[in-house]
Amino acid sequence: MICRKSVLKLLLSLIVIGLIFISLLLGYFVVERNKTVVLPKPTGSFAVGRIGYDWVDGSRNERKLSIWxxxxxxxxxxxxxxxxxxxxxxxxQERDSGITSYLQQNFGTVKNNSYQDMPLSTKQTNYPVIVFEPGMGNIVFNYTALLENLASRGYTVVGINPTYSSRYVVFSDGSVAYRTPEGSMPESNPTDKQLNEVGAKLIKTWTEDMSFVFNKLGEINAKQGSMWTGHIDMAHLGAFGHSFGGDASANACLVDNRIKAGIDIDGYLYGVEKVPEKPFMFILSEHQKNTIDLQEYHKIREDFNGLKNDGYLLEVSKASHFNFLDNAIFFSPILKYTGVFGAINGERGLQVTNSYITAFFDKYLKNIDSNLLKQKSSDYPEIKIQIKK
Structure with a gap:
């Protein structure tokens, strides 16, 4: 009897200790996820405005896009x-993430550097345009630090949320389009053939999104009565993206002659048959040593070697595939402890990436040269750079 009471007492003690531990852990998550996070200050001289539109491509079935x-x-x-x-x-976002949203940053506590629905700056007559597409499943707000920085440097930066490929896309009327199997890459042990076939189909759709957006920009630039009238420099257009969005940017550079230069951030070229014949930059994370990752790494290096001139290959030491998102500086312990983010400091990773993206587009859209694109810089020891001229 005494032994049984001792066991029960021990079990109760363990339960109490467990409950206390869980309470403390939950308290920690509540406090940390609600701490204010401030995105890096843009490096340019302009303040940054932000505005959203819903644009419908009538030439394609069900292609309504949320553009920011x-x-x-x-x-x-x-x-x-x-x-x-x-x-x-x-x-x-909270509905899509479910209970896991409580294990990551509360986006309501993130402070950015943009001002909503402001007039376009009158300091210049017009501004070059860069169109951006996110990684598969992501939305453009996940990359605000990159987009704000370019805008502060005198660019109009247009972010496309790929409908049915982003986890969710919210339109101005409140309706939500969620990700569909048709808009996604296959996930259950796909063959290389399946990946390339599905990838090529989706790349075509995303590329058409980019071309449609450039068409629409031309329309609003010519239309009287808009804040954009005559202020979009349609002669200097660029494209870039992360992961799948980077693939689409490469393909857009191939098929749309209006684009002068492009960047692919850590994207494998699914279904892109050849590399662009215009200035192009690959930015790579530090790829792991597993077979799939190494295959992609070597394929990207082959693509770089295929560039004719004005080609750049950057490798960011200790960065992972997701260090190019704002999430790299957010509270997300599970993702960090499971290696989703690399060892590089989150803010430093974004700073390095911003510096080279800006230098590239300044050179090819504004004719402003930079030493960063000529040789390895002592200011950025994290970067390995190869140049094709």
Missing amino acids: IWYPTDLNQNAKKADYFPNKWEIA
Whole structure:
């Protein structure tokens, strides 16, 4: 009897200790995920405006896109900071993530550097345009640090949320389009053939999204009565993207002659038959030593070797595939402890990436040269750079 009571007492003690531990852990998550996080300050001289549009491509079935634009603005007394995620997008994100949203950063506590619905800056007559597409499943707000920085340097930066490929896309009327199997890459042990076939089909859709957006920009630039009228420099267009969005950017550079230069951030070229014949940059994370990762790494190096001139290959030491997202500086312990993010400091990784992206587009869209594109820089020891001229 005494032994049985001792066992029960021990079990109760363990249960109490377990409950205390769980309570402390939950308390830690609540406190940490709600701490304010401030995105890196943009490096340019312009304040940054942000505005959203819903654009429908009538030439394709069910191709409605949510477009968000970051652009140079002049601050006034009516300037209002934009939410990191617009309210309806934040609600959709929490619903999509479910209970796991409590194990990561509360996006409502993230402070960005953009001002909502501001007029375009009058400091220049017009501004070159760069179109951006995110990685598969992601949305453009996940890359705000990269997009804000370019806008602060005098670019109009247009972010496309790929409908049915992003986990969710929220339109201005509140309707939500969720990711579908048709809009996604196969996940259950696909063959290389399946990956390339599905990838090629999706790349075509994403590339058509880019070309449609360039068409639409031309329309609003010519249309009277818009804040954009005559202020979009359609002679200097660039494209870039992360992961699958980088693949689409490479393909867009091939098929759309209006694009002058492009960047692929850590993207494997699914279904892209040849590399662009215009200035192009590959930015790579530090690839792991597993077979699949090494295959992709060697394929990207082959693609770089196929560039004719004005080609660049950058490798960011200690960065992983997801260090190019804002999430690299957010509270996300599970992702960090499981190696989703590399060992490089999150803010430093974004700073390095921003510096080279800006240098590249400054050279090929503004004719402003940079030593960063000539040789390895002592300011950025994390970067290995190869150049084809």
